[in-house]
Amino acid sequence: MDKVLERLSLAVRDARNRENITQKELAVKVKISSHHLAGIESGREKPSCFVMCSLIQNLDLSAQMIIHPKAFHSEGKIRELIVLMHDCNEAELAIFSKLLISSQSSSKTDFEQITKMVI
Numbered sequence: 001m002d003k004v005l006e007r008l009s010l011a012v013r014d015a016r017n018r019e020n021i022t023q024k025e026l027a028v029k030v031k032i033s034s035h036h037l038a039g040i041e042s043g044r045e046k047p048s049c050f051v052m053c054s055l056i057q058n059l060d061l062s063a064q065m066i067i068h069p070k071a072f073h074s075e076g077k078i079r080e081l082i083v084l085m086h087d088c089n090e091a092e093l094a095i096f097s098k099l100l101i102s103s104q105s106s107s108k109t110d111f112e113q114i115t116k117m118v119i
Contacts, residue, residue, distance in 0.1 A: 007066045008052065009043040015059035016041075030054045062086060 016026050023041070027034040032051055039045030040055070047055065056063050065082065088096065 002046075004067060005046055006043055008047070008055070009041050011061050011066050012037075012055050012059060013041045015061055019059065026055075026058065029058045060086075 016023070022034075023037045024034045027037040030037070030051060031054070032047075036045060036047075036051075040047050040051075055061070056066070062082070085093065085096065
């Protein structure tokens, strides 16, 4: 199976389950048959570009997470953080970025100071 198709299949199924909607409900939103959606989720069928875009929009997925393997294969907390970051404003992203950069630096003082401010 094509890697992008595989990632799309997993992302659609995971997001649909997370949103707690049935294949039939999603299929209606995307304007495809539930049989076609089941094929997409299983990787048996390739969606058209229009259907892929509609799935991404309706499930609030990140196209980058589907197309970019490193971002998509992040598991657990990393994957959760990526999803959360999409809802952040510029100020929140700046704080998050500084926190991550300081946690990776050799000086833990900055990290400890920022952590105290956030917590």
